[in-house]
Amino acid sequence: MTRSALLVLADGRFPAGGHAHSGGAEAAVAAGRIRDAATLEAFCRGRLHTTGLTSAALAAAAAHGHDPAKLDEAADARTPSPALRAAARRLGRQLMRAARAAWPGPELDALAQAFPKGAHQPVVLGTAARSAGLAPLDAGYAVAYETVGGPATAVVRLLGLDPFQATAVLARLAPEMDAVAERAAAAARGPVDELPAASAPLLDITAEAHAGWPVRLFAS
Amino acid sequence: MHLHHSPDAPAAVSADAHRPDGSRRALRIGLGGPVGSGKTATVAALCRELRDKLSLAVVTNDIYTREDAEFLLRNAVLPPERIQAVETGACPHTAIRDDISANLEAVEELEDTVGPLDLILVESGGDNLTATFSKGLVDAQIFVIDVAGGDDIPRKGGPGVTTADLLIVNKTDLAPYVGSDLERMARDAKEQRGDLPVLFTSLTGPQGVAPVADWVRGQLAAWTG
Numbered sequence: 001m002t003r004s005a006l007l008v009l010a011d012g013r014f015p016a017g018g019h020a021h022s023g024g025a026e027a028a029v030a031a032g033r034i035r036d037a038a039t040l041e042a043f044c045r046g047r048l049h050t051t052g053l054t055s056a057a058l059a060a061a062a063a064h065g066h067d068p069a070k071l072d073e074a075a076d077a078r079t080p081s082p083a084l085r086a087a088a089r090r091l092g093r094q095l096m097r098a099a100r101a102a103w104p105g106p107e108l109d110a111l112a113q114a115f116p117k118g119a120h121q122p123v124v125l126g127t128a129a130r131s132a133g134l135a136p137l138d139a140g141y142a143v144a145y146e147t148v149g150g151p152a153t154a155v156v157r158l159l160g161l162d163p164f165q166a167t168a169v170l171a172r173l174a175p176e177m178d179a180v181a182e183r184a185a186a187a188a189r190g191p192v193d194e195l196p197a198a199s200a201p202l203l204d205i206t207a208e209a210h211a212g213w214p215v216r217l218f219a220s
Numbered sequence: 221m222h223l224h225h226s227p228d229a230p231a232a233v234s235a236d237a238h239r240p241d242g243s244r245r246a247l248r249i250g251l252g253g254p255v256g257s258g259k260t261a262t263v264a265a266l267c268r269e270l271r272d273k274l275s276l277a278v279v280t281n282d283i284y285t286r287e288d289a290e291f292l293l294r295n296a297v298l299p300p301e302r303i304q305a306v307e308t309g310a311c312p313h314t315a316i317r318d319d320i321s322a323n324l325e326a327v328e329e330l331e332d333t334v335g336p337l338d339l340i341l342v343e344s345g346g347d348n349l350t351a352t353f354s355k356g357l358v359d360a361q362i363f364v365i366d367v368a369g370g371d372d373i374p375r376k377g378g379p380g381v382t383t384a385d386l387l388i389v390n391k392t393d394l395a396p397y398v399g400s401d402l403e404r405m406a407r408d409a410k411e412q413r414g415d416l417p418v419l420f421t422s423l424t425g426p427q428g429v430a431p432v433a434d435w436v437r438g439q440l441a442a443w444t445g
Contacts, residue, residue, distance in 0.1 A: 015319035020309035094321035157310040215284045219307040219322075 005132040008102065009125075010142040012149055017094035021087065022154035022218035023047060023147065027206035029158045037165040040155050044148040044173055048180055050200040052147035054078050055122040056184035057195045059143045060136035062126025064188040068111050068119060071192060075120035078197050081204040083211035085120075087220040093118030099128035107131055136188045140181035147180075148173055154218060239331065246277070246337035247443040248327060249436065250316060250353035252380055253364035255346030258390040258423065260288045262364055263343050265429035266436065267297035274338040274440070277302040277330040279323060281315050283345040302334050312345030313352075320357040327357075339440060349378035360439050362432070366391040371400035374408035382412050386419065386435055393422040 008014065025043065028034045034043050058075050062068055079085045096118065100108050108131050111119055118124075122143055129139035152166045187195050207220060239245045251259050260280075267276055276298060280288040282305060289305035292298065304326040308315040315323055327340050342358055344351060353361045363384035365373050368391055374381055381387060387409055395402050402420060409418045419431045 013318065015321055017319060017321040019311060019314050019319050020307050020322055022309070090325070094325060097321055097324065154309065214286070216307070217284070217310040219309065 002133065003138075005103070006129075006134055006138045006142065009129060009132060009134070009138075010145050012146075012153060014098060016098045017091055018146065018150055019153070020219045021091065021150060022158070022220065023150040024203045024206055024210075024220070025151035025154040026158060026216060026218045027210040028151075029155060031206070034151075034155055034159070036159075037161065037169055040152060040161065040166065041169045041172065044151055044169060045176065046200060047151065047203065048144060048147050048173065048176060050198045051203060052144055053180050053183060053196050053198050055147065056140040056143040056180055057187040058120065058122040059126035059129065059139040060181075060184040060188035061192060061195055062123045063129040063134060063136040063139035064126075065130065066188070066192050068107075068123050068127055069114060071123045071126075072115065072119045074192050074195060075123060078199065079120070080199070081207045083220065084204065084207045087207075088120045088122075089115075089118035090219075091118075091121040092124040095121055095124045095128065099124065099131065103128060103131040103133075105131040135185075137181055137185040140184035140188075141177065143184070144177040144180045145170075148177065158217065243336065244444070246275075246327075246331060246335070246340045247360075247440055248340045248342055248358045249439065250342045250344065250358035250361040251364060252316065252344040252347065252351045252353060252361060252384070253388075254348065254369055257346075257364045257366040257369060258388075259343050259346070259364050260291050261423050262362075262388065262390065262421075262429060262432065263341050264292055264295055264297045265423050266341065266433055267292070269429055269433040270339070270436065271298065275334075275336060277304070277327075277334060277337050277340045279303075279326045279330070279340065279342045280305045281308050281312050281323065281343060281345045283308065283310065283312055288343060288345075302330065304330055308345055312347045313350070316342070316344045316351065316353045316357060318354075320354045323357050338444075339436070349373070349376065349380050352379045352383065359443065360385040362386045362388060364388045364390055367395045367400040367402065367405070368398045371402075371405050372408075374405050374412060377412045381409070384416070385439075386417050386432070387413060388432060389418065389420045391422060392420045393425055 034040050058071055062071050096112050107127055111127050126139045155161050156163050156166050253259050282288050286305045289303050292303050306322045306326050331337055361384050363380040
């Protein structure tokens with residue numbers, strides 16, 4: 001395995017469609033809940049320990065080799081918002097394209113064939129990590145980082161927030177990202193039914209409202 | 221969806237000229253250019269001119285979701301199922317160049333749902349002079365500027381003006397009112413582009429979009445030929 005593959009996979013420039021999604025930040029900015037670096041940090045921390053942990057564990061479990069179809073069901077069960085389920089599948093399909101170009105392999109091919117409309121993004125990410133020769137912990141890191149990196153980038157664009165401050169937020173969250181990745185990797189060694197199911201109800205509610213906005217900059 | 225290519229052919233995930241079933245896919249032409257230069261009006265006029273002979277679809281990349289798609293719908297240039305809007309997360313140039321995955325999905329979905337198609341027009345969100353399309357997304361690209369944006373734009377150059385397969389200088393009817401020198405624009409464009417074609421258009425004039433439509437037909441003939 002090559003550890004540098006993790007940098008490629010987790011890079012915000014990895015062409016998998018993530019740049020058009022704010023991870024709920026656009027709705028939070030509009031509601032006044034994200035106004036500056038401090039409120040961005042609070043938002044990211046909340047997302048990291050809830051949906052971030054859940055997604056990281058799903059990805060780590062896929063990288064561990066659990067049945068991706070079962071994991072996809074588990075992801076559905078853990079995503080009550082139809083808008084977020086649709087976004088996760090769309091992002092999963094987009095990630096699949098990039099992953100098959102970067103790390104082609106039979107498991108990615110099989111997953112693409114089983115889910116022509118896209119599997120949940122964390123499941124695809126974990127399978128991609130596996131195809132890249134990465135470990136479940138690496139998949140957990142990738143998800144933990146994108147869980148907070150996506151909203152931070154979006155808020156730089158939405159608020160004109162100082163990019164140095166936004167990056168400092170990510171750096172401050174690094175120890176917590178480590179902890180989430182480790183919890184995800186540990187959970188991946190257990191059965192699928194016992195994977196974490198932490199959720200953020202406000203993110204689910206605002207995602208539903210956001211999907212109906214007539215004018216928005218981000219897809220979710 | 222591309223389900224059946226061999227994993228050792230990564231090019232097949234984007235720019236491959238064939239669809240998974242082996243048929244030749246539609247020609248994809250991108251239209252980019254600054255805000256307000258007439259990209260959407262050009263797309264609408266092209267649809268009206270070409271839709272009787274060709275099977276067409278359009279992908280729009282709005283900065284604000286769906287504005288351009290709704291303009292095309294309101295003007296009924298194509299049935300709604302042939303128009304798809306892609307959201308760009310405030311970065312229209314990223315969606316057509318650096319991370320083309322959402323746009324690729326849109327063109328493939330259009331081929332799956334309303335195909336077979338001859339031509340898909342991919343309109344970028346209004347951007348700056350550096351915006352260009354990835355070759356993984358489109359087969360040819362048109363850059364649209366207008367005389368009212370300043371007659372020094374061709375001289376300034378930039379990747380769009382310099383390298384697009386076709387440069388359109390639009391709204392020539394406004395030139396006398398905004399003091400733009402069309403000859404100077406033509407001279408500067410020639411200097412920047414060498415032998416690449418430049419068309420001066422006025423969509424409200426007698427010729428309208430016809431010269432652009434002719435260019436598109438030429439591209440299509442080369443694509444299918």
